[in-house]
Amino acid sequence: MIDFSRRRLLRNAANLGGGLALSSMLPSWARSATFGLAPTAPALTGNAIDLTISHAHRHVDGRAGHVVAVNGTVPGPLLRLKEGQNVRLSVKNELSEETSIHWHGVLLPFQMDGVPGVTFPGIKPGETFVYEFPVIQSGTYWYHSHSGLQEQEGHYGPIVIDPAGEDPIRADREHVVVLSDFSFMHPHLIFERLKLDAEYFNYQQETVAGLLTGKDQTLKERAEWAKMLMNPTDISDVTGAAYTFLINGHGARDNWTGLFKPGERVRLRFINSAAQTMFDVRVPGLKISVVAADGQNVRPVEVDEFQIGNAETYDVIVEPSEDRAFTLVAEAVDRSGMARGTLAPRTGMTAPVPPLRNRPLASMKDMGMDMGAMTMGGGAASSGGMAGMAGMDMSIRSPRNGPGVKMGPGLQMITPMPVDRTGERGQGLESVGHRVLVYRDLVALAPNPDTRPPSRALDIRLTGNMERFMWGFDGRKFSETTKPYAFRKGERVRVTLINDTMMAHPIHLHGHFFDLVQGPPGLRPRKHTVIVLPGGKVAWDFTPEAGDWAFHCHMLYHMHAGMFQVFSVRPLGGETA
Amino acid sequence: MSRMALVGGLLPLAIASSAIAQSADTMSMPGMSMPAPGAPTPVKPDAKAPAQNPAPANGMPDMPGMKSMDMSGAGQAAGTTPVAVEPAIPDTPPPPSPTDYAADRYYDPAAMAAARATLRREHGGATAYQAMASLAEYQARPGGGGYRWEAQASFGGDIDRVLLTTEGEGRLRQGLDSAELQALYARAITPYFNLQAGVRQDFAPLGRTYATVGFQGLVPYWFDLQGALFLSTRGELLGRVEGTYDLRLTQRLILQPRVELNLAAQDTLQTQTGSGLSNAELGVRLRYEIIREFAPYIGVSYDQKVGKTADYARARGEDPAAVSFVAGIRAWF
Numbered sequence: 001m002i003d004f005s006r007r008r009l010l011r012n013a014a015n016l017g018g019g020l021a022l023s024s025m026l027p028s029w030a031r032s033a034t035f036g037l038a039p040t041a042p043a044l045t046g047n048a049i050d051l052t053i054s055h056a057h058r059h060v061d062g063r064a065g066h067v068v069a070v071n072g073t074v075p076g077p078l079l080r081l082k083e084g085q086n087v088r089l090s091v092k093n094e095l096s097e098e099t100s101i102h103w104h105g106v107l108l109p110f111q112m113d114g115v116p117g118v119t120f121p122g123i124k125p126g127e128t129f130v131y132e133f134p135v136i137q138s139g140t141y142w143y144h145s146h147s148g149l150q151e152q153e154g155h156y157g158p159i160v161i162d163p164a165g166e167d168p169i170r171a172d173r174e175h176v177v178v179l180s181d182f183s184f185m186h187p188h189l190i191f192e193r194l195k196l197d198a199e200y201f202n203y204q205q206e207t208v209a210g211l212l213t214g215k216d217q218t219l220k221e222r223a224e225w226a227k228m229l230m231n232p233t234d235i236s237d238v239t240g241a242a243y244t245f246l247i248n249g250h251g252a253r254d255n256w257t258g259l260f261k262p263g264e265r266v267r268l269r270f271i272n273s274a275a276q277t278m279f280d281v282r283v284p285g286l287k288i289s290v291v292a293a294d295g296q297n298v299r300p301v302e303v304d305e306f307q308i309g310n311a312e313t314y315d316v317i318v319e320p321s322e323d324r325a326f327t328l329v330a331e332a333v334d335r336s337g338m339a340r341g342t343l344a345p346r347t348g349m350t351a352p353v354p355p356l357r358n359r360p361l362a363s364m365k366d367m368g369m370d371m372g373a374m375t376m377g378g379g380a381a382s383s384g385g386m387a388g389m390a391g392m393d394m395s396i397r398s399p400r401n402g403p404g405v406k407m408g409p410g411l412q413m414i415t416p417m418p419v420d421r422t423g424e425r426g427q428g429l430e431s432v433g434h435r436v437l438v439y440r441d442l443v444a445l446a447p448n449p450d451t452r453p454p455s456r457a458l459d460i461r462l463t464g465n466m467e468r469f470m471w472g473f474d475g476r477k478f479s480e481t482t483k484p485y486a487f488r489k490g491e492r493v494r495v496t497l498i499n500d501t502m503m504a505h506p507i508h509l510h511g512h513f514f515d516l517v518q519g520p521p522g523l524r525p526r527k528h529t530v531i532v533l534p535g536g537k538v539a540w541d542f543t544p545e546a547g548d549w550a551f552h553c554h555m556l557y558h559m560h561a562g563m564f565q566v567f568s569v570r571p572l573g574g575e576t577a
Numbered sequence: 578m579s580r581m582a583l584v585g586g587l588l589p590l591a592i593a594s595s596a597i598a599q600s601a602d603t604m605s606m607p608g609m610s611m612p613a614p615g616a617p618t619p620v621k622p623d624a625k626a627p628a629q630n631p632a633p634a635n636g637m638p639d640m641p642g643m644k645s646m647d648m649s650g651a652g653q654a655a656g657t658t659p660v661a662v663e664p665a666i667p668d669t670p671p672p673p674s675p676t677d678y679a680a681d682r683y684y685d686p687a688a689m690a691a692a693r694a695t696l697r698r699e700h701g702g703a704t705a706y707q708a709m710a711s712l713a714e715y716q717a718r719p720g721g722g723g724y725r726w727e728a729q730a731s732f733g734g735d736i737d738r739v740l741l742t743t744e745g746e747g748r749l750r751q752g753l754d755s756a757e758l759q760a761l762y763a764r765a766i767t768p769y770f771n772l773q774a775g776v777r778q779d780f781a782p783l784g785r786t787y788a789t790v791g792f793q794g795l796v797p798y799w800f801d802l803q804g805a806l807f808l809s810t811r812g813e814l815l816g817r818v819e820g821t822y823d824l825r826l827t828q829r830l831i832l833q834p835r836v837e838l839n840l841a842a843q844d845t846l847q848t849q850t851g852s853g854l855s856n857a858e859l860g861v862r863l864r865y866e867i868i869r870e871f872a873p874y875i876g877v878s879y880d881q882k883v884g885k886t887a888d889y890a891r892a893r894g895e896d897p898a899a900v901s902f903v904a905g906i907r908a909w910f
Contacts, residue, residue, distance in 0.1 A: 098695075110679060110680075111679075111680060111682075111683040111684070116692045116695065116696060117689070117692035117693045117694075117695055117696025117697075118680065118693075118696065119679075119680050120680055120683070120684055120689075120692075121680075121684050121685065121688035121689055121691070121692040122692050122695075148699060191703065192705050193869075195703070195705040196705060196707050196909070197869060200869050203828045203829075204828070205825055205828060206825070207825045207826060207827050207828060208824065208825065208826045208827075209826060209827045223798070226797070226798045226799050227797045227798055228797070229769065229795060229797060229799065397768075408765075409735065409736060409765035409766065409767060409768055410735065410768075411768060412768045453663060453664055453666070454666050455666075455667055455669050456666065456667060456668070456669035456670075456671065457666045458671065465768050467768065467769060467795065468735055468765065468768070470701075470735050471701075472701065477700070477701025477702075477735070478696075478697065478700035478701045479697045479698065479700060479701030479702035480701060483674040484674060484675070485671075486671050486672045486673065486674045486675060487671070487672065488672050494666055521663075546679075547679045548678065548679040548680060552700075559700060560699060560700065560703065561700075561701060561703070562700055562701025562702075563700075564700040564701070568674065568675045568679070570672065570675050572679055572682065
């Protein structure tokens with residue numbers, strides 16, 4: 001572990017010299033114009049790590065805002081651990097409210113998982129809580145608050161776990177790239193506004209002016225959608241109207257810059273720490289080789305762009321051979337803004353910043369209504385072929401299509417014919433003229449640890465009502481649920497997530513990796529968070545570990561509105577089945 | 578008295594609106610027809626489909642029109658790289674839900690119980706309040722200016738809310754023509770509709786107290802609709818229906834047509850109201866949302882008294898029809 005007071009001293013000295021308010025609020029790993037994570041670069045390492053959560057102010061693109069900081073910085077310090085070590089993390093709460101840290105994607109005993117009300121009581125003001133667990137994996141992960149809406153306020157940071165043996169991913173240099181959405185508006189106000197007017201932040205709606213100039217849907221399409229009370233421009237709930245999008249804590253003007261030497265293999269560890277924003281990431285001029293997803297190595301896939309959902313991580317390799325700068329572009333999926341950074345051989349170099357592309361419009365397919373896909377695709381296969389479709393109820397809210405779903409005011413629709421969309425690009429990337437990563441491209445590098453066929457299946461429907469900003473699973477907000485999803489320890493279960501809403505949801509299960517079944521058997525990609533496209537479904541197999549585990553949408557405001565549940569796995573240690 | 582007639586007249590309205598709500602629930606897709614079972618459907622490449630990825634890493638050659646195919650099953654039939662056919666998943670029931678909480682083994686159960694209560698509140702149990710003036714306007718019309726307001730404050734969760742509403746109008750230097758306050762309990766009953774019930778107190782033209790029951794909601798094509806019945810302590814029965822529509826001209830410029838109909842089951846000389854439809858207000862207002870919460874507007878409002886209510890007006894020497902140019906503020910927080 002490094003000496004904090006010495007670091008602070010150095011930092012202050014740097015401030016006196018440079019007068020940079022920004023850099024004093026940033027941990028060293030996130031500073032601009034560094035050569036990245038050399039083995040000696042400052043990070044919190046070792047068996048005992050101290051973290052302090054406190055209020056702070058920091059500047060983004062020249063404007064001051066309030067943050068909840070970890071060790072005084074946003075994002076928080078990089079935790080650099082090693083597979084096989086034990087770690088003891090003492091987290092001190094200097095806020096006037098409760099806090100917590102969840103170690104996202106990290107496999108650990110459930111009581112160390114850090115979710116107040118599920119796995120521990122939370123950390124009261126003034127208290128210190130000690131997390132302690134063995135580190136049994138490697139890869140790129142992150143940590144964040146699971147209390148209130150603190151994650152939106154800056155309470156997050158990266159974790160890199162080096163493998164015990166040789167890293168199969170060879171790189172000359174690496175940078176951690178944390179994407180986030182920062183707001184000068186208090187998150188509770190953001191949530192209230194969404195409750196009162198779900199389109200409050202949407203300044204890209206369809207208009208009469210747009211109709212007259214031939215933009216967006218035709219009049220006939222608009223009438224059809226209006227009849228169903230569906231808004232095709234509802235891509236992101238919170239937009240650039242409230243957000244500044246950040247790379248490593250830097251706004252687009254602050255321009256975080258990662259340095260490289262031409263000819264190097266540069267590993268970029270992307271982490272989407274945003275509260276409510278999915279990003280489309282590209283580096284114009286460079287091919288991106290995706291080598292890990294959610295910390296788990298995959299066979300390299302070369303793409304030009306990838307979409308990263310909230311809480312997902314992707315490790316990629318880029319090989320800039322020219323002596324010039326490249327712009328790192330992370331566009332918000334609704335195109336209301338972008339996070340921008342630069343990869344350059346030297347400080348101060350920049351490359352052209354591409355303009356924002358057109359925002360996507362939701363389609364009939366997002367309603368689970370695409371006839372072309374249905375006759376060809378997963379819908380037919382999963383319902384037993386064409387015969388199974390006779391008499392199918394094609395209304396958009398029929399209880400027959402969602403047995404077990406609570407039909408209440410919180411349920412706007414039940415997708416009549418959800419399809420497997422893991423081979424499709426995310427919203428906004430459907431028609432870009434270059435190669436885009438899709439889940440079907442992912443193949444695990446190492447064989448799956450558990451290849452048993454599932455002994456049972458469970459469908460979970462992602463449900464909501466955009467007009468009331470109510471979100472939940474199977475028609476229930478968490479506050480309305482009476483029981484958790486129950487599992488037997490060690491059983492093998494096929495979970496199918498079915499999206500009955502018009503928005504994409506990145507769904508996260510704590511404490512586990514699940515194997516996406518569209519991958520090749522035995523080499524299925526293992527993830528902790530998966531985007532379920534609107535009108536789509538995603539199936540995965542997993543082996544439950546003992547304990548109570550949070551399961552939720554990683555859109556912070558969807559979770560806060562009720563899209564949260566608990567996976568209860570029994571027996572616990574010491575019990576007999 | 579024709580009270581029963583009015584109830585009879587309003588009931589279909591309420592039924593119609595609930596039917597509309599229903600139809601929104603089970604609405605079918607326009608222009609959607611299911612292919613007959615067994616009928617071959619031509620595979621047509623989807624113009625919007627993603628461009629082909631040149632070489633998926635899993636070695637499966639991409640085929641036109643196959644992007645959304647479920648490769649685990651259907652892929653086989655299409656003759657792509659063989660994939661092991663998975664055995665059917667047994668129909669094993671889930672285990673019973675545990676009645677304990679795992680974390681209680683490691684932490685103080687009382688602290689965990691408190692944390693669980695917070696967890697529920699913070700994951701779907703939130704409450705919100707809103708105060709909104711949908712109309713607060715000056716009305717310019719022949720014979721002097723007037724003013725009008727319509728505002729509400731609400732507090733509660735997603736399902737149950739309490740509302741205070743007020744509306745009224747008056748003439749400059751002549752005082753109030755009408756003023757009322759309602760205290761309502763609202764309950765969400767469908768995705769788009771709330772039921773409301775409570776009391777209404779009139780301060781002008783006469784002090785009257787009513788019990789009220791009504792609805793508020795969104796109907797297909799994004800019309801906002803509300804209606805209510807009012808039964809006074811003196812046995813008078815009134816009804817009111819309002820509809821608005823927000824036509825978004827640009828991201829911030831919104832044209833709002835508005836209709837309000839007032840009905841009565843009886844003639845009431847004191848309030849100069851005749852039975853049946855007593856008046857209709859048609860308005861159109863153009864607002865500019867400087868921010869969502871604050872929008873100045875201008876518009877035109879046409880008020881037509883009808884039937885016996887019109888007769889009362891004429892007897893007073895008033896024109897039963899009035900056109901006003903209005904300017905006001907729509908604001909909320």
